[in-house]
């Protein structure tokens with residue numbers, strides 16, 4: 001049975017600076033109703049641009065998109081009635097309290113004053129912010145701000161939710177909490193499009209993943225499908241530099257496949273099909289040669305490997321941009 | 335749209351709430367004009383002659399400072415909107431199912447309303463240093479209504495500036511460059527009769543001057559004009575001010591609303 005597509009984007013093209021920057025280059029994707037699509041890509045891939053177009057904040061140069069069957073370009077007002085958006089940087093009024101913000105946004109969703117207060121209370125409770133309700137957002141931690149921002153996008157239980165990098169900048173605990181919240185929403189049937197730079201996050205939350213780079217989708221599928229593209233398990237040994245030659249010979253014999261030697265990481269790896277037997281064989285062979293490896297193990301492919309094999313560069317390649325002050329980026333964006 | 339008015343009021347209310355949560359803003363935005371009153375009253379008061387026998391400087395000064403203060407309403411509007419843009423709040427508002435004019439209407443209403451507080455405090459300060467309008471309560475209140483309207487119309491200029499610049503700091507600078515010459519090349523602080531002839535035309539027909547002249551009339555004072563003394567705007571400063579306000583709003587409201595709608599959809 002074919003399910004309904006809640007979000008469809010076809011051939012989106014978006015350029016900035018009068019065509020000098022090509023942010024989206026014929027991007028197409030879709031999200032089935034009630035599922036989670038993880039849009040995975042490094043800095044500058046076009047994630048935010050995609051979300052902003054789907055959330056009616058930006059008009060594409062060409063291409064076509066619908067959300068809940070409504071055209072985002074021709075009928076943005078109706079789209080706004082069914083979506084929730086939590087952007088990359090928390091967008092709430094810093095001078096007001098968490099409570100003030102939620103009441104204000106509830107009023108803007110046209111809930112009555114008393115209903116707005118009730119809803120604000122519920123959301124604060126749901127996002128464990130009740131204790132901080134009467135404090136200005138200025139005093140919130142990054143994680144609290146992010147949660148409040150998400151809460152504000154859930155006031156009327158949107159059918160379709162867009163989350164742009166919901167956990168960027170959160171510590172591991174904050175990230176875990178956020179994942180818990182998002183999983184809860186999905187259980188309630190919300191259709192979700194989520195962008196992330198974290199492969200682990202897409203793996204954890206998304207039913208389907210679209211990998212994007214330079215403004216186009218370069219691969220899509222479930223996390224298992226993508227992993228299959230890169231192959232099965234790999235034997236991986238890290239050893240002292242002077243031992244690398246011998247280690248390479250050992251791995252070659254056990255694997256029979258193509259051996260990858262990373263000199264700088266002092267790492268030798270190759271695909272294996274015999275599972276733990278390969279590991280034991282390797283350990284024995286190393287011992288015979290009196291080599292003490294720094295690390296030895298079987299590695300299942302991570303989405304990182306998927307990314308490298310798809311794009312030829314690691315997802316982290318452009319990471320340095322991440323340290324740029326978000327305000328500075330914002331300014332650049334206008 | 336059915337919710338246009340209530341959406342705008344929610345935005346206005348947000349601004350008033352901000353003033354309660356961060357009262358410093360209100361305190362400083364009233365201290366500054368009060369400081370102006372005191373400085374001008376005591377620093378220049380002795381040396382600037384009013385040219386009207388029996389009228390001391392503070393009587394002429396107060397309408398001038400009132401107008402200058404409400405003219406600067408647009409600074410708050412521009413800076414506030416530029417900040418909202420920078421922080422992504424405008425994006426969030428634009429993703430909500432609200433009336434498209436609500437955010438800017440709410441903002442100008444809020445900034446206009448803030449003037450009620452500022453003008454009251456200034457009026458009181460003026461009274462304490464000798465300001466005594468001689469025209470009766472009705473005319474004084476009417477004068478304040480004019481001032482509030484002028485502030486509201488100037489706020490719309492601020493919307494366009496705030497949504498056009500890249501940061502709050504630029505907004506602030508842009509506003510000062512735009513408004514300072516307007517308030518000083520006017521009759522607000524000193525009679526225009528001392529200016530070069532060519533400048534007098536500008537200084538006397540500038541909206542700030544017609545507003546100041548209009549307020550002086552309403553507060554029971556006589557105006558002294560230079561070269562334009564017999565022209566219609568100088569004879570009818572109140573009417574002229576109203577015309578200016580209508581022109582400002584007719585130009586800037588549609589431009590600002592359009593700017594808001596298109597602001598990020600580049």
Ligand SMILES: Nc1ncnc2c1ncn2[C@@H]1O[C@H](COP(=O)(O)OP(=O)(O)OP(=O)(O)O)[C@@H](O)[C@H]1O
Nearest residue numbers: 016017021023042043044045046047048049333334
């Ligand atoms: N307003 C703008 N003006 C000029 N270039 C822009 C603008 N907004 C985005 N870009 C450029 O478009 C490209 C895509 O940007 P986008 O913000 O969509 O990337 P992203 O995947 O969200 O990145 P990040 O992970 O850093 O948030 C980048 O090269 C970016 O520099």
Ligand SMILES: [Mg+2]
Nearest residue numbers: 047048049088
């Ligand atoms: Mg982004």
